[in-house]
Amino acid sequence: MSSSTELTEKKVFLLKSLDGVIFEVEESVAVQLEVIRELIEGDCARPFISLYNVTSEILALVIEYCKHHAETCSGGTSATIADEDLKTFDNEFMNVDENILLELCSAADYLDIKSLFELTCRTLASLIKDRTIIEVRKMFNVENDFSVVEEKAVRKEFAWAFK
Amino acid sequence: MEVNCEDSDETVFALSFSDFPEDVQLFILSFLDPSELASFACTSKKCFSLCRDESLWFSMCDRRWGSCTLLKRWGQGKISYKDLYRILSEYENLIGFWRRYRINTTSVNLRMALSCILSGVRFILLGQEFRLQKTDLMK
Structure with a gap:
Protein backbone atom coordinates (compact mmCIF):
# COMPACT_ATOMS: atom_id res chain seq x y z
CA MET A 1 0.00 0.00 0.00
CA SER A 2 2.74 2.47 0.89
CA SER A 3 5.38 3.50 -1.58
CA SER A 4 9.05 3.36 -0.59
CA THR A 5 9.24 7.11 -0.01
CA GLU A 6 6.33 6.89 2.41
CA LEU A 7 7.99 4.01 4.20
CA THR A 8 11.01 6.10 5.08
CA GLU A 9 8.74 8.75 6.59
CA LYS A 10 6.45 6.43 8.50
CA LYS A 11 7.85 4.43 11.38
CA VAL A 12 7.15 0.72 11.01
CA PHE A 13 7.47 -2.09 13.50
CA LEU A 14 7.80 -5.82 13.08
CA LEU A 15 5.63 -8.09 15.18
CA LYS A 16 6.41 -11.80 15.41
CA SER A 17 3.61 -14.23 16.20
CA LEU A 18 3.83 -17.41 18.26
CA ASP A 19 4.25 -19.51 15.10
CA GLY A 20 7.03 -17.28 13.78
CA VAL A 21 5.19 -15.20 11.20
CA ILE A 22 6.42 -11.60 11.04
CA PHE A 23 3.97 -8.76 10.41
CA GLU A 24 4.95 -5.25 9.45
CA VAL A 25 2.77 -2.59 11.05
CA GLU A 26 2.77 1.18 11.13
CA GLU A 27 3.21 3.09 14.35
CA SER A 28 -0.48 4.08 14.44
CA VAL A 29 -1.33 0.37 14.65
CA ALA A 30 1.47 -0.68 16.99
CA VAL A 31 0.67 1.93 19.64
CA GLN A 32 -2.80 0.45 20.08
CA LEU A 33 -1.14 -2.63 21.54
CA GLU A 34 -0.60 -1.23 25.03
CA VAL A 35 1.55 -4.22 25.97
CA ILE A 36 4.30 -3.11 23.59
CA ARG A 37 3.86 0.65 23.96
CA GLU A 38 6.81 0.96 26.32
CA LEU A 39 9.05 -1.00 23.98
CA ILE A 40 8.07 1.30 21.13
CA GLU A 41 8.46 4.50 23.08
CA GLY A 42 11.76 3.37 24.58
CA ASP A 43 12.99 2.48 21.09
CA CYS A 44 13.58 -1.14 22.17
CA ALA A 45 11.49 -2.64 19.40
CA ARG A 46 14.37 -3.79 17.19
CA PRO A 47 14.68 -5.97 15.23
CA PHE A 48 11.18 -7.29 15.98
CA ILE A 49 8.80 -7.75 18.88
CA SER A 50 7.87 -11.31 19.78
CA LEU A 51 4.27 -11.87 20.85
CA TYR A 52 4.42 -15.32 22.39
CA ASN A 53 0.72 -15.77 23.14
CA VAL A 54 -0.78 -14.92 19.77
CA THR A 55 -0.91 -17.12 16.67
CA SER A 56 -0.48 -15.61 13.20
CA GLU A 57 -4.13 -16.23 12.33
CA ILE A 58 -5.30 -14.21 15.33
CA LEU A 59 -2.59 -11.57 15.05
CA ALA A 60 -3.63 -10.91 11.44
CA LEU A 61 -7.18 -10.26 12.64
CA VAL A 62 -5.98 -8.04 15.48
CA ILE A 63 -3.88 -5.99 13.06
CA GLU A 64 -6.83 -5.69 10.67
CA TYR A 65 -8.92 -4.35 13.54
CA CYS A 66 -6.30 -1.85 14.75
CA LYS A 67 -5.55 -0.71 11.21
CA HIS A 68 -9.18 0.03 10.49
CA HIS A 69 -9.60 1.87 13.77
CA ALA A 70 -6.43 3.93 13.22
CA GLU A 71 -7.43 4.83 9.65
CA THR A 72 -10.99 5.74 10.58
CA CYS A 73 -9.92 7.91 13.50
CA SER A 74 -7.32 9.80 11.46
CA GLY A 75 -9.36 9.91 8.26
CA GLY A 76 -10.61 13.48 8.78
CA THR A 77 -14.28 12.48 8.66
CA SER A 78 -16.64 13.88 11.26
CA ALA A 79 -16.81 12.08 14.59
CA THR A 80 -20.36 10.82 14.06
CA ILE A 81 -19.59 9.33 10.64
CA ALA A 82 -16.41 7.75 12.00
CA ASP A 83 -18.42 6.33 14.91
CA GLU A 84 -21.02 4.86 12.60
CA ASP A 85 -18.32 3.41 10.38
CA LEU A 86 -16.54 1.81 13.33
CA LYS A 87 -19.80 0.37 14.63
CA THR A 88 -20.54 -1.27 11.28
CA PHE A 89 -16.98 -2.53 11.02
CA ASP A 90 -17.02 -3.89 14.60
CA ASN A 91 -20.30 -5.72 13.98
CA GLU A 92 -18.94 -7.37 10.86
CA PHE A 93 -15.62 -8.07 12.54
CA MET A 94 -17.36 -9.95 15.35
CA ASN A 95 -19.10 -12.19 12.86
CA VAL A 96 -16.61 -15.01 13.44
CA ASP A 97 -16.56 -18.54 14.72
CA GLU A 98 -16.92 -18.91 18.50
CA ASN A 99 -13.42 -20.35 18.91
CA ILE A 100 -11.87 -17.46 17.04
CA LEU A 101 -13.86 -15.09 19.22
CA LEU A 102 -12.44 -16.68 22.37
CA GLU A 103 -8.93 -16.47 20.92
CA LEU A 104 -9.46 -12.83 19.96
CA CYS A 105 -10.68 -11.99 23.44
CA SER A 106 -7.69 -13.67 24.99
CA ALA A 107 -5.32 -11.90 22.57
CA ALA A 108 -6.92 -8.50 23.22
CA ASP A 109 -6.47 -9.09 26.93
CA TYR A 110 -2.83 -10.10 26.50
CA LEU A 111 -2.01 -7.31 24.04
CA ASP A 112 -4.00 -4.87 26.19
CA ILE A 113 -6.21 -3.39 23.47
CA LYS A 114 -9.09 -2.00 25.51
CA SER A 115 -11.64 -1.39 22.75
CA LEU A 116 -11.15 -4.82 21.18
CA PHE A 117 -11.25 -6.48 24.59
CA GLU A 118 -14.56 -4.83 25.44
CA LEU A 119 -15.96 -5.63 22.02
CA THR A 120 -15.09 -9.33 22.28
CA CYS A 121 -16.35 -9.57 25.87
CA ARG A 122 -19.64 -7.94 24.89
CA THR A 123 -19.99 -10.36 21.99
CA LEU A 124 -19.20 -13.36 24.18
CA ALA A 125 -21.82 -12.15 26.65
CA SER A 126 -24.37 -11.91 23.85
CA LEU A 127 -23.65 -15.57 23.05
CA ILE A 128 -24.61 -16.50 26.61
CA LYS A 129 -27.88 -14.58 26.35
CA ASP A 130 -30.86 -16.44 24.92
CA ARG A 131 -29.26 -19.81 25.52
CA THR A 132 -30.70 -22.38 27.87
CA ILE A 133 -28.75 -23.53 30.90
CA ILE A 134 -27.95 -26.82 29.19
CA GLU A 135 -26.70 -25.03 26.07
CA VAL A 136 -24.51 -22.70 28.14
CA ARG A 137 -23.02 -25.71 29.94
CA LYS A 138 -22.13 -27.23 26.59
CA MET A 139 -20.81 -23.95 25.22
CA PHE A 140 -18.45 -23.35 28.12
CA ASN A 141 -17.63 -26.96 28.70
CA VAL A 142 -18.82 -26.97 32.32
CA GLU A 143 -20.58 -29.80 34.11
CA ASN A 144 -23.53 -29.61 36.42
CA ASP A 145 -21.97 -30.34 39.82
CA PHE A 146 -24.97 -29.26 41.91
CA SER A 147 -26.99 -31.62 44.00
CA VAL A 148 -30.76 -31.18 43.70
CA VAL A 149 -30.87 -29.35 47.04
CA GLU A 150 -27.99 -27.05 46.04
CA GLU A 151 -29.59 -26.17 42.73
CA LYS A 152 -32.79 -25.29 44.55
CA ALA A 153 -30.83 -22.97 46.84
CA VAL A 154 -29.23 -21.21 43.85
CA ARG A 155 -32.61 -20.72 42.22
CA LYS A 156 -33.95 -19.34 45.47
CA GLU A 157 -31.08 -16.88 45.85
CA PHE A 158 -31.63 -15.55 42.34
CA ALA A 159 -35.42 -15.90 42.34
CA TRP A 160 -35.85 -12.10 42.20
CA ALA A 161 -33.76 -11.93 39.04
CA PHE A 162 -35.78 -14.55 37.18
CA LYS A 163 -38.90 -12.35 37.39
CA MET B 1 -4.18 -19.48 28.47
CA ASP B 53 -18.91 -11.70 43.06
CA GLU B 54 -19.17 -8.20 44.53
CA SER B 55 -16.98 -6.56 41.88
CA LEU B 56 -19.26 -8.00 39.19
CA TRP B 57 -22.36 -6.46 40.76
CA PHE B 58 -20.54 -3.21 41.38
CA SER B 59 -19.65 -2.87 37.70
CA MET B 60 -23.24 -3.74 36.76
CA CYS B 61 -24.60 -1.08 39.13
CA ASP B 62 -21.97 1.35 37.90
CA ARG B 63 -22.80 0.82 34.24
CA ARG B 64 -26.50 1.32 34.85
CA TRP B 65 -26.60 4.05 37.48
CA GLY B 66 -23.00 5.20 37.96
CA SER B 67 -23.51 8.38 35.96
CA CYS B 68 -26.53 9.53 37.95
CA THR B 69 -25.79 8.58 41.54
CA LEU B 70 -22.90 8.00 43.92
CA LEU B 71 -23.17 4.26 44.32
CA LYS B 72 -20.77 3.99 47.23
CA ARG B 73 -23.03 6.19 49.35
CA TRP B 74 -26.05 3.93 48.96
CA GLY B 75 -26.29 1.64 51.95
CA GLN B 76 -22.99 2.99 53.33
CA GLY B 77 -21.21 -0.22 52.40
CA LYS B 78 -23.61 -2.28 54.50
CA ILE B 79 -25.51 -3.67 51.51
CA SER B 80 -23.93 -5.98 49.00
CA TYR B 81 -23.93 -4.61 45.46
CA LYS B 82 -26.10 -7.52 44.38
CA ASP B 83 -28.79 -6.38 46.82
CA LEU B 84 -28.22 -2.76 45.82
CA TYR B 85 -28.80 -3.69 42.18
CA ARG B 86 -32.00 -5.42 43.12
CA ILE B 87 -33.20 -2.43 45.18
CA LEU B 88 -32.18 0.20 42.64
CA SER B 89 -33.84 -1.63 39.77
CA GLU B 90 -37.04 -1.55 41.80
CA TYR B 91 -36.78 2.06 42.97
CA GLU B 92 -34.75 3.60 40.18
CA ASN B 93 -37.49 6.19 39.49
CA LEU B 94 -36.51 7.81 42.74
CA ILE B 95 -33.00 8.51 41.46
CA GLY B 96 -34.48 10.22 38.42
CA PHE B 97 -36.92 12.17 40.55
CA TRP B 98 -34.20 13.52 42.77
CA ARG B 99 -31.86 14.29 39.90
CA ARG B 100 -34.46 16.15 37.86
CA TYR B 101 -35.17 18.47 40.73
CA ARG B 102 -31.54 18.91 41.66
CA ILE B 103 -30.64 20.07 38.17
CA ASN B 104 -33.62 22.35 37.68
CA THR B 105 -33.63 24.04 41.01
CA THR B 106 -31.51 27.02 41.91
CA SER B 107 -32.83 27.31 45.41
CA VAL B 108 -30.28 26.13 47.93
CA ASN B 109 -32.97 25.46 50.50
CA LEU B 110 -34.99 23.33 48.13
CA ARG B 111 -31.88 21.47 47.14
CA MET B 112 -31.07 20.83 50.79
CA ALA B 113 -34.62 19.71 51.44
CA LEU B 114 -34.43 17.29 48.52
CA SER B 115 -31.12 15.88 49.65
CA CYS B 116 -32.70 15.30 53.07
CA ILE B 117 -35.53 13.42 51.34
CA LEU B 118 -32.97 11.37 49.46
CA SER B 119 -31.10 10.50 52.64
CA GLY B 120 -34.46 9.48 54.06
CA VAL B 121 -35.11 7.24 51.07
CA ARG B 122 -31.69 5.70 51.49
CA PHE B 123 -32.40 5.13 55.14
CA ILE B 124 -35.73 3.51 54.37
CA LEU B 125 -34.16 1.27 51.74
CA LEU B 126 -31.43 0.25 54.13
CA GLY B 127 -34.07 -0.54 56.76
CA GLN B 128 -36.09 -2.52 54.28
CA GLU B 129 -33.04 -4.46 53.23
CA PHE B 130 -32.26 -5.39 56.82
CA ARG B 131 -35.85 -6.51 57.25
CA LEU B 132 -35.50 -8.65 54.14
CA GLN B 133 -32.35 -10.26 55.45
CA LYS B 134 -33.98 -10.87 58.81
CA THR B 135 -36.96 -12.63 57.27
CA ASP B 136 -34.59 -14.67 55.13
CA LEU B 137 -32.81 -15.80 58.26
CA MET B 138 -36.02 -16.66 60.03
CA LYS B 139 -37.18 -18.95 57.25
Whole structure:
Protein backbone atom coordinates (compact mmCIF):
# COMPACT_ATOMS: atom_id res chain seq x y z
CA MET A 1 0.00 0.00 0.00
CA SER A 2 2.74 2.47 0.89
CA SER A 3 5.38 3.50 -1.58
CA SER A 4 9.05 3.36 -0.59
CA THR A 5 9.24 7.11 -0.01
CA GLU A 6 6.33 6.89 2.41
CA LEU A 7 7.99 4.01 4.20
CA THR A 8 11.01 6.10 5.08
CA GLU A 9 8.74 8.75 6.59
CA LYS A 10 6.45 6.43 8.50
CA LYS A 11 7.85 4.43 11.38
CA VAL A 12 7.15 0.72 11.01
CA PHE A 13 7.47 -2.09 13.50
CA LEU A 14 7.80 -5.82 13.08
CA LEU A 15 5.63 -8.09 15.18
CA LYS A 16 6.41 -11.80 15.41
CA SER A 17 3.61 -14.23 16.20
CA LEU A 18 3.83 -17.41 18.26
CA ASP A 19 4.25 -19.51 15.10
CA GLY A 20 7.03 -17.28 13.78
CA VAL A 21 5.19 -15.20 11.20
CA ILE A 22 6.42 -11.60 11.04
CA PHE A 23 3.97 -8.76 10.41
CA GLU A 24 4.95 -5.25 9.45
CA VAL A 25 2.77 -2.59 11.05
CA GLU A 26 2.77 1.18 11.13
CA GLU A 27 3.21 3.09 14.35
CA SER A 28 -0.48 4.08 14.44
CA VAL A 29 -1.33 0.37 14.65
CA ALA A 30 1.47 -0.68 16.99
CA VAL A 31 0.67 1.93 19.64
CA GLN A 32 -2.80 0.45 20.08
CA LEU A 33 -1.14 -2.63 21.54
CA GLU A 34 -0.60 -1.23 25.03
CA VAL A 35 1.55 -4.22 25.97
CA ILE A 36 4.30 -3.11 23.59
CA ARG A 37 3.86 0.65 23.96
CA GLU A 38 6.81 0.96 26.32
CA LEU A 39 9.05 -1.00 23.98
CA ILE A 40 8.07 1.30 21.13
CA GLU A 41 8.46 4.50 23.08
CA GLY A 42 11.76 3.37 24.58
CA ASP A 43 12.99 2.48 21.09
CA CYS A 44 13.58 -1.14 22.17
CA ALA A 45 11.49 -2.64 19.40
CA ARG A 46 14.37 -3.79 17.19
CA PRO A 47 14.68 -5.97 15.23
CA PHE A 48 11.18 -7.29 15.98
CA ILE A 49 8.80 -7.75 18.88
CA SER A 50 7.87 -11.31 19.78
CA LEU A 51 4.27 -11.87 20.85
CA TYR A 52 4.42 -15.32 22.39
CA ASN A 53 0.72 -15.77 23.14
CA VAL A 54 -0.78 -14.92 19.77
CA THR A 55 -0.91 -17.12 16.67
CA SER A 56 -0.48 -15.61 13.20
CA GLU A 57 -4.13 -16.23 12.33
CA ILE A 58 -5.30 -14.21 15.33
CA LEU A 59 -2.59 -11.57 15.05
CA ALA A 60 -3.63 -10.91 11.44
CA LEU A 61 -7.18 -10.26 12.64
CA VAL A 62 -5.98 -8.04 15.48
CA ILE A 63 -3.88 -5.99 13.06
CA GLU A 64 -6.83 -5.69 10.67
CA TYR A 65 -8.92 -4.35 13.54
CA CYS A 66 -6.30 -1.85 14.75
CA LYS A 67 -5.55 -0.71 11.21
CA HIS A 68 -9.18 0.03 10.49
CA HIS A 69 -9.60 1.87 13.77
CA ALA A 70 -6.43 3.93 13.22
CA GLU A 71 -7.43 4.83 9.65
CA THR A 72 -10.99 5.74 10.58
CA CYS A 73 -9.92 7.91 13.50
CA SER A 74 -7.32 9.80 11.46
CA GLY A 75 -9.36 9.91 8.26
CA GLY A 76 -10.61 13.48 8.78
CA THR A 77 -14.28 12.48 8.66
CA SER A 78 -16.64 13.88 11.26
CA ALA A 79 -16.81 12.08 14.59
CA THR A 80 -20.36 10.82 14.06
CA ILE A 81 -19.59 9.33 10.64
CA ALA A 82 -16.41 7.75 12.00
CA ASP A 83 -18.42 6.33 14.91
CA GLU A 84 -21.02 4.86 12.60
CA ASP A 85 -18.32 3.41 10.38
CA LEU A 86 -16.54 1.81 13.33
CA LYS A 87 -19.80 0.37 14.63
CA THR A 88 -20.54 -1.27 11.28
CA PHE A 89 -16.98 -2.53 11.02
CA ASP A 90 -17.02 -3.89 14.60
CA ASN A 91 -20.30 -5.72 13.98
CA GLU A 92 -18.94 -7.37 10.86
CA PHE A 93 -15.62 -8.07 12.54
CA MET A 94 -17.36 -9.95 15.35
CA ASN A 95 -19.10 -12.19 12.86
CA VAL A 96 -16.61 -15.01 13.44
CA ASP A 97 -16.56 -18.54 14.72
CA GLU A 98 -16.92 -18.91 18.50
CA ASN A 99 -13.42 -20.35 18.91
CA ILE A 100 -11.87 -17.46 17.04
CA LEU A 101 -13.86 -15.09 19.22
CA LEU A 102 -12.44 -16.68 22.37
CA GLU A 103 -8.93 -16.47 20.92
CA LEU A 104 -9.46 -12.83 19.96
CA CYS A 105 -10.68 -11.99 23.44
CA SER A 106 -7.69 -13.67 24.99
CA ALA A 107 -5.32 -11.90 22.57
CA ALA A 108 -6.92 -8.50 23.22
CA ASP A 109 -6.47 -9.09 26.93
CA TYR A 110 -2.83 -10.10 26.50
CA LEU A 111 -2.01 -7.31 24.04
CA ASP A 112 -4.00 -4.87 26.19
CA ILE A 113 -6.21 -3.39 23.47
CA LYS A 114 -9.09 -2.00 25.51
CA SER A 115 -11.64 -1.39 22.75
CA LEU A 116 -11.15 -4.82 21.18
CA PHE A 117 -11.25 -6.48 24.59
CA GLU A 118 -14.56 -4.83 25.44
CA LEU A 119 -15.96 -5.63 22.02
CA THR A 120 -15.09 -9.33 22.28
CA CYS A 121 -16.35 -9.57 25.87
CA ARG A 122 -19.64 -7.94 24.89
CA THR A 123 -19.99 -10.36 21.99
CA LEU A 124 -19.20 -13.36 24.18
CA ALA A 125 -21.82 -12.15 26.65
CA SER A 126 -24.37 -11.91 23.85
CA LEU A 127 -23.65 -15.57 23.05
CA ILE A 128 -24.61 -16.50 26.61
CA LYS A 129 -27.88 -14.58 26.35
CA ASP A 130 -30.86 -16.44 24.92
CA ARG A 131 -29.26 -19.81 25.52
CA THR A 132 -30.70 -22.38 27.87
CA ILE A 133 -28.75 -23.53 30.90
CA ILE A 134 -27.95 -26.82 29.19
CA GLU A 135 -26.70 -25.03 26.07
CA VAL A 136 -24.51 -22.70 28.14
CA ARG A 137 -23.02 -25.71 29.94
CA LYS A 138 -22.13 -27.23 26.59
CA MET A 139 -20.81 -23.95 25.22
CA PHE A 140 -18.45 -23.35 28.12
CA ASN A 141 -17.63 -26.96 28.70
CA VAL A 142 -18.82 -26.97 32.32
CA GLU A 143 -20.58 -29.80 34.11
CA ASN A 144 -23.53 -29.61 36.42
CA ASP A 145 -21.97 -30.34 39.82
CA PHE A 146 -24.97 -29.26 41.91
CA SER A 147 -26.99 -31.62 44.00
CA VAL A 148 -30.76 -31.18 43.70
CA VAL A 149 -30.87 -29.35 47.04
CA GLU A 150 -27.99 -27.05 46.04
CA GLU A 151 -29.59 -26.17 42.73
CA LYS A 152 -32.79 -25.29 44.55
CA ALA A 153 -30.83 -22.97 46.84
CA VAL A 154 -29.23 -21.21 43.85
CA ARG A 155 -32.61 -20.72 42.22
CA LYS A 156 -33.95 -19.34 45.47
CA GLU A 157 -31.08 -16.88 45.85
CA PHE A 158 -31.63 -15.55 42.34
CA ALA A 159 -35.42 -15.90 42.34
CA TRP A 160 -35.85 -12.10 42.20
CA ALA A 161 -33.76 -11.93 39.04
CA PHE A 162 -35.78 -14.55 37.18
CA LYS A 163 -38.90 -12.35 37.39
CA MET B 1 -4.18 -19.48 28.47
CA GLU B 2 -1.19 -20.19 26.31
CA VAL B 3 -1.89 -21.84 23.04
CA ASN B 4 -0.24 -25.18 22.71
CA CYS B 5 1.51 -25.17 19.37
CA GLU B 6 2.54 -28.80 19.60
CA ASP B 7 -1.02 -29.94 19.03
CA SER B 8 -2.41 -30.47 15.58
CA ASP B 9 -4.20 -27.64 13.80
CA GLU B 10 -7.66 -28.78 14.88
CA THR B 11 -6.85 -28.44 18.55
CA VAL B 12 -5.01 -25.12 18.43
CA PHE B 13 -8.28 -23.33 19.20
CA ALA B 14 -9.01 -25.15 22.39
CA LEU B 15 -9.71 -22.18 24.62
CA SER B 16 -12.80 -22.19 26.74
CA PHE B 17 -14.47 -19.64 28.97
CA SER B 18 -13.11 -21.32 32.09
CA ASP B 19 -9.52 -20.92 30.83
CA PHE B 20 -9.84 -17.16 31.06
CA PRO B 21 -8.54 -15.34 34.14
CA GLU B 22 -11.30 -14.64 36.62
CA ASP B 23 -11.31 -10.87 35.99
CA VAL B 24 -11.93 -11.51 32.29
CA GLN B 25 -14.75 -13.94 33.07
CA LEU B 26 -16.32 -11.36 35.38
CA PHE B 27 -15.99 -8.64 32.78
CA ILE B 28 -17.82 -10.79 30.23
CA LEU B 29 -20.56 -11.59 32.73
CA SER B 30 -21.00 -7.91 33.59
CA PHE B 31 -22.68 -7.44 30.20
CA LEU B 32 -25.50 -9.82 31.14
CA ASP B 33 -28.67 -8.72 32.85
CA PRO B 34 -29.72 -10.27 36.19
CA SER B 35 -32.05 -12.87 34.68
CA GLU B 36 -29.31 -14.04 32.31
CA LEU B 37 -26.82 -14.10 35.17
CA ALA B 38 -29.28 -16.09 37.25
CA SER B 39 -29.47 -18.73 34.52
CA PHE B 40 -25.71 -18.73 34.25
CA ALA B 41 -25.42 -19.23 38.02
CA CYS B 42 -27.39 -22.47 37.66
CA THR B 43 -24.84 -24.05 35.31
CA SER B 44 -22.20 -25.06 37.87
CA LYS B 45 -20.77 -24.30 41.31
CA LYS B 46 -17.92 -22.31 39.84
CA CYS B 47 -20.31 -20.22 37.75
CA PHE B 48 -22.53 -19.71 40.78
CA SER B 49 -19.67 -18.32 42.82
CA LEU B 50 -18.69 -16.02 39.92
CA CYS B 51 -22.24 -14.70 39.79
CA ARG B 52 -22.10 -13.70 43.46
CA ASP B 53 -18.91 -11.70 43.06
CA GLU B 54 -19.17 -8.20 44.53
CA SER B 55 -16.98 -6.56 41.88
CA LEU B 56 -19.26 -8.00 39.19
CA TRP B 57 -22.36 -6.46 40.76
CA PHE B 58 -20.54 -3.21 41.38
CA SER B 59 -19.65 -2.87 37.70
CA MET B 60 -23.24 -3.74 36.76
CA CYS B 61 -24.60 -1.08 39.13
CA ASP B 62 -21.97 1.35 37.90
CA ARG B 63 -22.80 0.82 34.24
CA ARG B 64 -26.50 1.32 34.85
CA TRP B 65 -26.60 4.05 37.48
CA GLY B 66 -23.00 5.20 37.96
CA SER B 67 -23.51 8.38 35.96
CA CYS B 68 -26.53 9.53 37.95
CA THR B 69 -25.79 8.58 41.54
CA LEU B 70 -22.90 8.00 43.92
CA LEU B 71 -23.17 4.26 44.32
CA LYS B 72 -20.77 3.99 47.23
CA ARG B 73 -23.03 6.19 49.35
CA TRP B 74 -26.05 3.93 48.96
CA GLY B 75 -26.29 1.64 51.95
CA GLN B 76 -22.99 2.99 53.33
CA GLY B 77 -21.21 -0.22 52.40
CA LYS B 78 -23.61 -2.28 54.50
CA ILE B 79 -25.51 -3.67 51.51
CA SER B 80 -23.93 -5.98 49.00
CA TYR B 81 -23.93 -4.61 45.46
CA LYS B 82 -26.10 -7.52 44.38
CA ASP B 83 -28.79 -6.38 46.82
CA LEU B 84 -28.22 -2.76 45.82
CA TYR B 85 -28.80 -3.69 42.18
CA ARG B 86 -32.00 -5.42 43.12
CA ILE B 87 -33.20 -2.43 45.18
CA LEU B 88 -32.18 0.20 42.64
CA SER B 89 -33.84 -1.63 39.77
CA GLU B 90 -37.04 -1.55 41.80
CA TYR B 91 -36.78 2.06 42.97
CA GLU B 92 -34.75 3.60 40.18
CA ASN B 93 -37.49 6.19 39.49
CA LEU B 94 -36.51 7.81 42.74
CA ILE B 95 -33.00 8.51 41.46
CA GLY B 96 -34.48 10.22 38.42
CA PHE B 97 -36.92 12.17 40.55
CA TRP B 98 -34.20 13.52 42.77
CA ARG B 99 -31.86 14.29 39.90
CA ARG B 100 -34.46 16.15 37.86
CA TYR B 101 -35.17 18.47 40.73
CA ARG B 102 -31.54 18.91 41.66
CA ILE B 103 -30.64 20.07 38.17
CA ASN B 104 -33.62 22.35 37.68
CA THR B 105 -33.63 24.04 41.01
CA THR B 106 -31.51 27.02 41.91
CA SER B 107 -32.83 27.31 45.41
CA VAL B 108 -30.28 26.13 47.93
CA ASN B 109 -32.97 25.46 50.50
CA LEU B 110 -34.99 23.33 48.13
CA ARG B 111 -31.88 21.47 47.14
CA MET B 112 -31.07 20.83 50.79
CA ALA B 113 -34.62 19.71 51.44
CA LEU B 114 -34.43 17.29 48.52
CA SER B 115 -31.12 15.88 49.65
CA CYS B 116 -32.70 15.30 53.07
CA ILE B 117 -35.53 13.42 51.34
CA LEU B 118 -32.97 11.37 49.46
CA SER B 119 -31.10 10.50 52.64
CA GLY B 120 -34.46 9.48 54.06
CA VAL B 121 -35.11 7.24 51.07
CA ARG B 122 -31.69 5.70 51.49
CA PHE B 123 -32.40 5.13 55.14
CA ILE B 124 -35.73 3.51 54.37
CA LEU B 125 -34.16 1.27 51.74
CA LEU B 126 -31.43 0.25 54.13
CA GLY B 127 -34.07 -0.54 56.76
CA GLN B 128 -36.09 -2.52 54.28
CA GLU B 129 -33.04 -4.46 53.23
CA PHE B 130 -32.26 -5.39 56.82
CA ARG B 131 -35.85 -6.51 57.25
CA LEU B 132 -35.50 -8.65 54.14
CA GLN B 133 -32.35 -10.26 55.45
CA LYS B 134 -33.98 -10.87 58.81
CA THR B 135 -36.96 -12.63 57.27
CA ASP B 136 -34.59 -14.67 55.13
CA LEU B 137 -32.81 -15.80 58.26
CA MET B 138 -36.02 -16.66 60.03
CA LYS B 139 -37.18 -18.95 57.25
